[in-house]
Amino acid sequence: MESDDESLLSPTSSTSSFDEDDVNVRMAPNWCAYRQLIESRGTRLDTCADVKQWYQDYWESLIAQGCKVTRDLPGYTRACSYSDENELCKDAGLPDNLFRGTHCATGKKVVIKAVHIYSREYDTVRYLSSPPLRNHPMNHTIPILDLIDDAANNLGFIVMEEWSPQLVSDVPRTLRLFLGAIRQCIEVRSFSPYRTYTGILMLISQHAVFMHAHHMAHLDISIRNLLTDYSSHYAYIDFETCRRFDGIPSPRVRGVRGTNLPPELENGEYADPYKVDIWALGVLILHASALTGYDVPELKALTRPMLHEDFERRPTASAVLKVFDTIVAGIKESRLQSTSVYHSST
Template sequence: MSSKVLPFSTPSHHSGSTQPTPSSSSNLPYLSTPSHGLALQLRQLYQYQTILSEHEAAWRDRYSFLLSKGYRLRSRYEPNWSPSWLKIDIDPAYCDDSIDTVLPMVIDATNLKGQRAVCIKRIDPKERTDEVNIANFLGSITGAMLRDGKNHCVPIFDSFRDPVLPNVEYLVMLPLRPYANPEFGAVGEVVDFVTQLIEGMEFMHKHLVAHGDLTTQNIMMDARPILPSGWHFVAHHCRPDGVTPISPLARIDYPVRYHIIDFDCSVRLSSDQLHLMRNFGGRDGDPPEYKNREPYDPFKIDVFTLGNVFYKDFFQVYEGLDFLAGLINFMKTADFRQRPDARVSMKYWLDVRGRIDVGRARWRLQKRQETIGERVLYDTVAFAREGVHRMKRMFGGAEQQQHRVYWS
């Protein structure tokens, strides 16, 4: 994404808008005289790209094809695109088409039929994979798998092949956010996260799919409960207009759903197939079995890597999560033959969860590296938020209906 500097005071736009127009001049930061020269200086300073990068050009070249499939890309990728800020003297930071893509293989789009936001992933593997088949098997909205509440695989709305390149396919998915953006704020949110992820892993393994890369990058969330006004697919800190800052709600009061994505490393085995293999796995190089030349269990790789997520992203970062220690050690058992499978991991976790004091659910998460000043500030904010929560519950507000009991 281009370097995008927001002003201290931002105008108010409708969350569904995508690009400013001259008719909204009262809300836009038109530059004073000599405006044109100053606008040019700003564009040079912030380096907003007026020419598409190579991977962006690839999406532009498929604009008409994707439109024929019912998906419209942002105006930046229209075949005859011209930067909107060149036509009027306006800071490019206020133009949606100044925002480029971050990852070459994914892009945001609008489903014309329902006018809803979607994410399109381009599948162009160097080696043949079963990613599309597995993604559709687990997550297709036309299949039966998504009816199971334990299925945390990303929903797949559509899939199709490229009209020119026979090995390239596209997956149309639910747009998601990194699961820790915004950060977790309460102990109960961590408990819910752990439950959902082990649940999702157990579901995949029950259907004989080993993910292979169950790491931080491949766990995301549907943030609509905490960001009801939506968010920009690339500029995560903004609403869909790409300008207005987001103000997320607390997920302890508005629980989110976590999803597992990216099945490029995944395998789907048959019930009569030997569940041992070599050369299986993704980003996490920590599983001890990788150091040996013997075949190993791909399902146990998932158990270890997910345990590593709990360890690195939570136990090492926050205080007060002592209840995770036993689970992490269990899931990261060095000998994969002694390591629990997903079902046993879930059984172990539910036993641990049942012994956690329910009153800890709303405790603020404290980072291990917090300074005294930060701790006082965050504690004060948390105390004030809890006071508001109690008042709303007392008077029967909507939050009372939204609150989830995380364990019992």
């Protein structure tokens, strides 16, 4: 039985004989050794000079706003401790598999993630970033600027735009904007056409519909895996647990590790991977509502069947999106223009 289960969990596009556990572990490369390779592809890893400049710009922006600043910050002090400003300066707050940098052609700040070349994450990101999927209006994955292979050492580098995980610091100013953001999550895409929040709930909805339509399950949908660019765009990250099920009509998974797990997985049972996402999506919608201060009774009604203990009675992602759109269409304009408790108190 164990071998059957494992065959369902393996990436469908990989023909490698590598063990599943071996290829899906966190990588810790020697970043200095890969500096030349990464820079030859147009991405510069952060040096001490880059870090010091970032802090200088940050402090100047605070001073311009009339804020007091303190220059005795660990990151800045650490960058100043090196004798050579051209030395790489690793962000101590990031795990060993991540490094900050700059995309030279665009000047965009990026995060480079090291993964095993046969990992589920690399397989998923490569698939979602390939045409025509990368330009699909429902693909709400983080923008990928480059994929760098070091096949000789089974290592891959994902160069992605640096977005913020601080959802609550970018709280939608109106209910319309908040609902728009949730819709994106139900759908899923790289660049959202919704520059409003009736564009967090949209992303939450759209992302799941898109992935499931392409026989993929994220299996770790949560607030911590949702980023924003502070321009009403939202994206999903971290596809370590993601599975593709091409050619498998009724897939089942077991032993998945994630943030918001449904009862069947908690109990060690087999689960429908798509309904695992639906459960996590319901938890995310309620969590986002609480964090942003929007009390929407209709969303509680929407999530009730999504959180049914019997996964077979949970709706599909497309059904959730359809009900969501019906709910939004029935909300009066005056209410859509209302603000959250956090904005109302300011």
